[in-house]
């Protein structure tokens with residue numbers, strides 16, 4: 103589903119050059135929830151941004167769902183990249199990134215509006231997703247009227263609205279207290295299974311590593327360890343995948 107080969111991204115030049123991602127290669131099969139871990143500044147966000155088409159690599163190849171996003175002789179324009187992002191990915195950020203003046207339902211409906219999904223179909227999908235994340239009774243509330251955990255659930259529902267092939271989540275629980283964070287992670291694990299999406303989740307949280315099918319560790323921009331390569335990752339497969347969705 104996700105193929106990354108010889109990926110490199112350097113910021114700055116000469117003595118000040120920072121090799122944020124350096125010669126990273128791995129493949130993520132369809133439906134896998136892959137946690138990306140590493141110390142602060144190790145390159146997790148840069149790696150996720152490259153794969154999600156939010157940034158362009160200096161070298162290497164990225165293919166998602168058989169579509170080449172970057173590689174030799176493949177320099178997509180911003181418009182093409184935006185179209186691929188819209189079709190292939192759903193994003194969840196640490197900061198939730200919801201639109202404050204819109205209700206929960208309107209926030210979730212944004213990707214569907216952009217796609218000009220017919221109103222009835224859109225409303226049905228929004229209702230299903232908000233129920234799935236346990237917010238069926240909060241559809242009219244605005245982000246400012248919701249807790250951090252609730253806001254991140256709305257953001258998760260929005261990321262899934264377009265039925266993306268890949269969910270990219272960058273420290274999705276970074277701004278939440280540990281108990282709320284844990285609930286959001288369990289929910290993320292459950293919706294990834296329910297929606298059959300492939301997921302890349304940058305995290306510092308041990309619970310997310312436990313819930314993930316696979317853990318990739320990066321350090322100084324390089325891939326340091328891969329639980330699948332060590333033959334240990336499969337042990338985690340499906341852990342929590344059958345977790346109950348909230349009522």
Ligand SMILES: Nc1ncnc2c1ncn2[C@@H]1O[C@H](COP(=O)(O)OP(=O)(O)OP(=O)(O)O)[C@@H](O)[C@H]1O
Pocket residue numbers: 113114120121122140141142143144145146147148149
């Ligand atoms: N736009 C940029 N310009 C210059 N340097 C950058 C830029 N973005 C990231 N870097 C540098 O690249 C390295 C990797 O950063 P990145 O944000 O990918 O790490 P991270 O693992 O996500 O960190 P954190 O866990 O703190 O979010 C860091 O040294 C960072 O300072």
